[in-house]
Amino acid sequence: MTLTNFDREKGLARLATMERIRAFEEVARRAAVDEALVLGAIHLSIGQEAVATAVIEPLRRDDYILSTHRGHGHTLAKGADAQAMMKELLGREGGCCGGKGGSMHIADFGMRMLGANGVVGANITIAAGAAHGIKLLGGDQIVVCFFGDGAANRGPFLEGLNWAGVFDLPILFVCEDNRYSASTLTSDMTSGNVADRARALGLPTTEADGNDVTALAATAAEITARIRQTGKPEFLHARTYRLSGHTYFDPATYRPEGEADEMRATRCPIAKLRGELVQAGVAEGDLDQVRQAAEKEMDAALDAARDAPWPAAASVFADVQDIGSPVEEAF
Amino acid sequence: MTLTNFDREKGLARLATMERIRAFEEVARRAAVDEALVLGAIHLSIGQEAVATAVIEPLRRDDYILSTHRGHGHTLAKGADAQAMMKELLGREGGCCGGKGGSMHIADFGMRMLGANGVVGANITIAAGAAHGIKLLGGDQIVVCFFGDGAANRGPFLEGLNWAGVFDLPILFVCEDNRYSASTLTSDMTSGNVADRARALGLPTTEADGNDVTALAATAAEITARIRQTGKPEFLHARTYRLSGHTYFDPATYRPEGEADEMRATRCPIAKLRGELVQAGVAEGDLDQVRQAAEKEMDAALDAARDAPWPAAASVFADVQDIGSPVEEAF
Amino acid sequence: MVRMTYADAAKLAVAEAMRADPTVWCVGEDLGRGGVFKQYTGLVEEFGPKRISDAPISEAAIMGAAFGAAMAGTRPIVEMRFADFALCATDELVNQIAKARFMFGGQSRAPMVIRKPMGMWRSSAAQHSQSLESWYVHIPGLVVCCPATPQDNYAMMKAAIACDDPVVYLEHKDIWATEGEVDTSLPGRFGKAGIRRAGMDVTLVSWSNTANLCVQAADRLAEDGINAEVIDLVSLWPWDKRAVLTSVKKTGRLVVAHEAVCVAGFGAEVVATVAQTMVLKAPPVRLGSPRGLIAYAPNLEDQMRVTADMIAAAAKKTMEFETA
């Protein structure tokens, strides 16, 4: 990626997405830590914003994505409303899941974001199935399924990739490798490596730097175009790093001393892109404005969420199922 | 494998094992078809006898094996008593599982055969665990886990191989590839291939002709010796063919016409070994005697099983669990 | 009215639904060759291999992928082969399919029929014989259906395919070949029990094949002048409480019978519900399997069975109680 073909507009758009993700999560963290407004666990993707941003950029609005417990970034990048998401994290009325799901089940079906998932790896077969549905219905959409390095040790990884390969389904599996599975170094619990597994399962596989949003966006554009054309599955292994703890309250003391600090200093995807934009002639002040706009948006989202009421009590019995009432009838 | 280093004694021993397996299953099939003595489904390994014979040959008595629904051959090769097995198939007293398990759950813990399994692929993680147990206890035994080509599409394949790789466990995984998963051609439902999956999971992997018992025994001896020495897992992919149907009552009409006949004519592992023995100077009559001895043994096993009584009624409530009675107590 | 088997009745329902709605499809191992119990025979010829889809031996993926395809707008019929193997896809069914609509605040639906052939089938042993219907009744988000007759296997299959909720559809393996009259104009209704036989003396409640045994038991009881009312619940969630309570109010006597393990089986729910509502003329009876395992040997296996004779004997005992 030389600066000659660097696209400033695209760079600024990516920066805006990454800053919005970062700001959303920083605000959510503050809401949790300082105000105890977020009651459940939230998993921040701070440091990983480039993957969501780059991979989702080439998608159409009617393409699907599926995410994990660490899904704020993917959801925002797919176009979900930050305020509805923040309300969801606070369990309020107007939350994108009506306050029923919280951070770990965030979803926006309008944007074809088919949900975060509280079970590691479970989204892999479901995503393959969404692609199967597209194929059966004769659509030309594609599916992107995000998961972590730890998920590659669960059975659904094999079953879901095999499924996509056997049925020739239009899906991109993205392993967002942030090195850790909760407090465990994933490599200590992994025999062989993830990319080789995907290759052995018959999927064209690309390995990429997940913190270089410019290069990754180009790669993702190529891959997703190919998938839309061939209708066949591919795999992307993106190396990144989780700058925050596993949950917002995890001090992450299991990491080697200084590791996170060094990564923050040298490998922050936002800092990297800012550097490229500056080199391309964008003024620092313009970049700061992008950040400030994102922060303002997310502060406002939190204000709105803070002021939102709790969900209506009766809503707890809605959306369980059509047939059979959740409450005992008297006779 | 040239005839110069062909070991006649070993060849005869292998022939005896293969003929015993073949005869056991032919007798069991007759007992099922002609006499309706076998009430549940039985899965015959006719045509696959070389895998069990060759791979188990180098094992010690205190090494473990685990098998599948198609487990008669492995069980016999590990040294189980044919009569107790036949009684089990007939659900009789004196059956190796007391008539409680039948063909699909055949086991002989005395011979460290830790059971056939009615759930495809489920034995893979269990076998890894047996090897884990050996390691924890400081033993020098090894484990061999047999499964079919179809099992490589289940999650436990990934989870079990990864487990063995991560914990450095003394286990040999053997994929006995007979091309079919029940009535489905496995390759139609498999993306990539099994051996590559094992390699990607970090396991040294050998691909072999599963119908050439002489060559396979040499290969298995090497691999198992290495596992005992290094304590590390390996993978063996053995190509073979199921000459019978999936179950004894399956006419296997889903196979291309003539396929089974051709395989029977050209790739029968017993015929192949007989040819080698004849070339090595063993008289045809001696070989016939090996077969006759096997047939006689198995006929006698069936006679004994036919005459055996049903299990004692009370035994159905034994061996459920120590704590808590299976029958309701009155108060 | 057409005479057909329990297997063919469901097949007819599937075929009709597939003709009417191109988004309905079936997926499972070996379906292209008719499925393991031949309950799909001929369908691939009519609908092709995309809509009668084979699958790898990947129960978790079959369940999970069908769910994804349901969210993407199709209506999958999932074949689990044996109810026992469905346990390989428990996370998919219970944590994902049953919960998604609620967790996502109503944004998604999972219109799926999950077929799980259940129950004892001579000498299939402990891993191929289970009846776990009470598990699924306990899981919010799931509809649970256990048809006992060709008529109900036709009508309820149609209803299940039409339903926007995930339906755990438990067919009994031992009655695939049972024949009966099917009126294809009768609609299947969840939560509506069938009164298989009307009677005044004692209420027999059951579902799946044990409902058929209850009818046999009622025939025998009739010979002794006892008029049993046989209630076939057909669906367990929702279940027809009203039919049971109305009947027991009339008879004052209750026998609930099922093939599953008695302890923590759905029979406990029925008995508890009745006991919370009314006082009976005789203690209610539950019949189910001992809390033991299903053996291969037929004589051992039989000891785990609830039979028509046991049901009749239990009913008689409730009759004698009054006179005691």
Added chain:
Amino acid sequence: MVRMTYADAAKLAVAEAMRADPTVWCVGEDLGRGGVFKQYTGLVEEFGPKRISDAPISEAAIMGAAFGAAMAGTRPIVEMRFADFALCATDELVNQIAKARFMFGGQSRAPMVIRKPMGMWRSSAAQHSQSLESWYVHIPGLVVCCPATPQDNYAMMKAAIACDDPVVYLEHKDIWATEGEVDTSLPGRFGKAGIRRAGMDVTLVSWSNTANLCVQAADRLAEDGINAEVIDLVSLWPWDKRAVLTSVKKTGRLVVAHEAVCVAGFGAEVVATVAQTMVLKAPPVRLGSPRGLIAYAPNLEDQMRVTADMIAAAAKKTMEFETA
């Protein structure tokens, strides 16, 4: 007598068992850092990473491998992190571990403790909050234990480790930090209920954290002059029928309360068993969650909870029934 938390009580039991028997070991994700609820903190320092073993995110392999290791002569303690994730290992637990000994005619044993932290834990939502104890009670071959106090979490954990059967050991996530006195000389016994409070008027039956709520309810009832007997079943299989029947014979009134979904919950088994045995002074009551899903928003989540007030109110109603 030592004062300690519910979490530490189990940890002490584990540590003592590991000291006494070198074949006991623990395996699960993140155990080397103390486990997700810190219930293993410090153990890796004493016993090393082989015996306090980390694991890949592979619940099926954790369960399956532990089973294999049990058959090979070790005594594994399996950590499932959240009871919900254990559903990823259902085949392993139900089709393999629970059935092996029987299927193999008594040749094998599975001396395993399978720890499954259960229940609601503020705003954990539908995939991290389930109580599925009734499932496991329904599965022959499994022992099921739901301790409610530090004392029982110590004593029953010791008993579970010593037991040669697979024990599904359900600790409640909401009471890890609850403190209580522990007498390490008291043996844990399966099938022996604890009478948490003696009383003559009404019997409250429960287990796990809801047993603690029953004690609170009994305190409130006492203020109104009602003497409730609180029975904490502690283990659900085997369960102490005798204690329940003896108490209800005395009081004539029964309230069973649990956190799990009421429909097809274990409360149904308790009520059905009592109803089959005796006639009460007032209709028995079951309290459990509606058959709905557990939401993230606290006000919605609370609607799925059984509270001490609800238990007290139900008990009062059984008292008033008599006088009505």
